Amino acid sequence: QSVSNPTFQWPNTLLKYADKQLFEGQLSELVSGCPPRENTTIPAQWVRLAYHDMATYDVSTGAGGLDASIQYELNRGAQNIGEGMPQTLSDFNSDALVTPFFGMADVIALGTVFAVSSCGGPFIPYSAGRVDATEGGPATVPEPQQDLATHIQLFQQQGFNQTEMIGLVACGHTLGASDKRISLRFETCGTLLQRMLNTVPSTVSLTDPITEPFNYVINDPLLSYQNTTFILLTALRVLHPTDTSPTVTMFWVDQEGDSVCPSTGCSIPSSSSDPLAFNEIGIQVGVTPIRYSFKATIDATSSISNFWFEVNNNDGSDPIIVDNGGTGFVLEQDPALSLFVDIDRSEGVVLLDSNTEFFRIVVAVLGDAASASTATLTAFTPISTATAPPFLPTTTLINLILDDSNPPEGGFIFFTGNVSNSVTYLDVSATVDDTTYTVQNFDVNAAAQFLTFVEISS
Ligand code: HEM
Numbered sequence: 001q002s003v004s005n006p007t008f009q010w011p012n013t014l015l016k017y018a019d020k021q022l023f024e025g026q027l028s029e030l031v032s033g034c035p036p037r038e039n040t041t042i043p044a045q046w047v048r049l050a051y052h053d054m055a056t057y058d059v060s061t062g063a064g065g066l067d068a069s070i071q072y073e074l075n076r077g078a079q080n081i082g083e084g085m086p087q088t089l090s091d092f093n094s095d096a097l098v099t100p101f102f103g104m105a106d107v108i109a110l111g112t113v114f115a116v117s118s119c120g121g122p123f124i125p126y127s128a129g130r131v132d133a134t135e136g137g138p139a140t141v142p143e144p145q146q147d148l149a150t151h152i153q154l155f156q157q158q159g160f161n162q163t164e165m166i167g168l169v170a171c172g173h174t175l176g177a178s179d180k181r182i183s184l185r186f187e188t189c190g191t192l193l194q195r196m197l198n199t200v201p202s203t204v205s206l207t208d209p210i211t212e213p214f215n216y217v218i219n220d221p222l223l224s225y226q227n228t229t230f231i232l233l234t235a236l237r238v239l240h241p242t243d244t245s246p247t248v249t250m251f252w253v254d255q256e257g258d259s260v261c262p263s264t265g266c267s268i269p270s271s272s273s274d275p276l277a278f279n280e281i282g283i284q285v286g287v288t289p290i291r292y293s294f295k296a297t298i299d300a301t302s303s304i305s306n307f308w309f310e311v312n313n314n315d316g317s318d319p320i321i322v323d324n325g326g327t328g329f330v331l332e333q334d335p336a337l338s339l340f341v342d343i344d345r346s347e348g349v350v351l352l353d354s355n356t357e358f359f360r361i362v363v364a365v366l367g368d369a370a371s372a373s374t375a376t377l378t379a380f381t382p383i384s385t386a387t388a389p390p391f392l393p394t395t396t397l398i399n400l401i402l403d404d405s406n407p408p409e410g411g412f413i414f415f416t417g418n419v420s421n422s423v424t425y426l427d428v429s430a431t432v433d434d435t436t437y438t439v440q441n442f443d444v445n446a447a448a449q450f451l452t453f454v455e456i457s458s
Pocket residue numbers: 039040041043044045047048051082084142143144151168169171172173175176177196
């Protein structure tokens with residue numbers, strides 16, 4: 001039995017994150033088992049919020065739709081009444097899921113996928129890429145005292161005909177306080193709810209729907225410069241039936257020039273293999289995700305141009321080459337090897353007195369000490385500390401300083417700066433003489449598990 005799930009083409013930060021949240025993410029735990037809250041259920045509150053957010057869509061102008069404008073629309077009397085609305089947004093805020101490329105609107109849609117599934121409804125194929133509004137939309141949520149003609153007209157404006165309206169209302173309302181969950185299983189519920197979630201402003205384009213976890217997803221490589229070598233950390237998520245025990249090998253070739261790798265490439269076996277936990281949606285797929293980790297030591301002079309993997313199922317079948325659709329996983333000199341967060345030189349710091357933690361980030365930049373150079377971090381914090389919606393992430397610009405404790409070495413200079421442990425993503429930028437290098441969407445959580453933590457008591 002072979003697994004033939006869709007192929008993931010790296011790098012695609014949005015798709016990779018969407019796959020991870022859909023099949024491994026913890027948001028699903030908040031609605032596991034269709035739990036009650038107040039006189040209703042959490043899933044019902046999440047789905048109602050998604051509909052009310054989407055209900056601003058106007059098919060004639062292409063404006064509105066699922067865009068998180070609901071964050072600014074909660075003071076509209078009858079339309080968005082109820083504690084379930086701010087509570088739902090608070091659930092989403094506290095899960096720290098938004099990123100610079102995945103906003104609250106994508107979280108609202110993801111929440112509906114989990115909510116519907118947890119109450120016995122169908123799996124809704126998930127697309128990401130929504131764009132968050134910065135203000136409220138028109139007040140076009142249908143109200144119960146309006147007549148049928150008004151409801152029909154409002155749904156038409158939202159892109160749904162009369163039959164679809166009846167279907168969508170039925171699918172949504174079986175999630176509420178009443179216990180008639182049966183109609184969620186209507187075949188059409190999945191289709192109608194998917195359309196509801198994918199009703200977005202006409203200027204927005206969504207990813208193709210994700211229906212299954214991708215085969216072979218790699219972790220973005222993490223680098224460190226150490227004593228004439230690059231240390232490269234990466235990992236490959238492999239899905240396989242439980243009756244095989246594959247071995248996975250990483251290969252790479254160097255930059256043209258001084259070759260130290262044989263013509264077949266340098267290679268190393270995985271340093272560890274660990275089962276990954278899929279969430280309730282992921283488990284339904286029925287395969288075991290395993291993460292194979294790699295730590296490659298690469299001669300810094302011959303360097304690396306691309307890498308790939310060989311998955312051997314050890315069952316007599318030919319090994320599977322995982323090479324990103326033929327190109328390999330390419331590391332360009334600029335920016336990947338010219339500017340990187342140095343994972344071994346960076347560290348976690350625990351302040352024992354206050355029991356707080358922060359990260360001391362060290363950035364390696366190609367250049368010599370005499371170069372005129374500056375470096376900055378843009379730090380992204382997903383969780384808002386606001387007590388009521390809108391819950392908005394914050395970004396902070398941090399000027400880095402030359403790092404005394406990491407003097408220039410191997411053609412690199414090292415900058416440092418501290419970021420709070422509530423930061424999840426970093427953009428890094430450095431200018432050396434007249435050259436600017438930038439790295440976007442560095443995943444702090446993914447890096448944090450490789451950091452050394454030091455404890456200090458002042
Ligand atoms: C003519 C259109 C609609 C009208 C007039 C309407 C009206 C209402 C009203 C009055 C409530 C009770 C709110 C409360 O007091 O908590 C409600 C609940 C709900 N509605 Fe709608 N609705 C409409 C369409 C939809 C659609 C299309 C969906 C989703 C697909 C939806 C999903 C829900 C859910 C899940 C609840 C239960 C919320 C909870 O129990 O907290 N509704 N709706």
